[in-house]
Amino acid sequence: MSKVQIAVDSAGGQRAVARHFGIAQSSVWAWIERDRVPGRRVLELVELSGGAAEAHELNPEVFTTPCGG
Numbered sequence: 001m002s003k004v005q006i007a008v009d010s011a012g013g014q015r016a017v018a019r020h021f022g023i024a025q026s027s028v029w030a031w032i033e034r035d036r037v038p039g040r041r042v043l044e045l046v047e048l049s050g051g052a053a054e055a056h057e058l059n060p061e062v063f064t065t066p067c068g069g
Contacts, residue, residue, distance in 0.1 A: 010052035
C-alpha cells in the first residue's frame with residue numbers, strides 16, 4: 001500500500017478527504033493512482049491524517065527531504 005493511500009485512509013478515506021478539500025473524489029483517487037499529492041495539499045493532508053505519512057513521502061518533488069519531526 002502506498003503512503004498516499006495510507007494517508008488518505010488515515011484521514012477518513014477518499015470521500016472524506018475530497019469533502020475536506022472541496023474536490024471530487026475522483027481527484028483523490030488520481031492522487032492514489034499517481035502516488036503523489038499536489039504540493040499545495042500535502043501539508044494539510046499530513047495534518048488531516050495525523051501524520052500517517054510525511055510530506056516528502058506524499059510529494060518528493062516539492063518536499064525533497066524528511067522534515068525530521
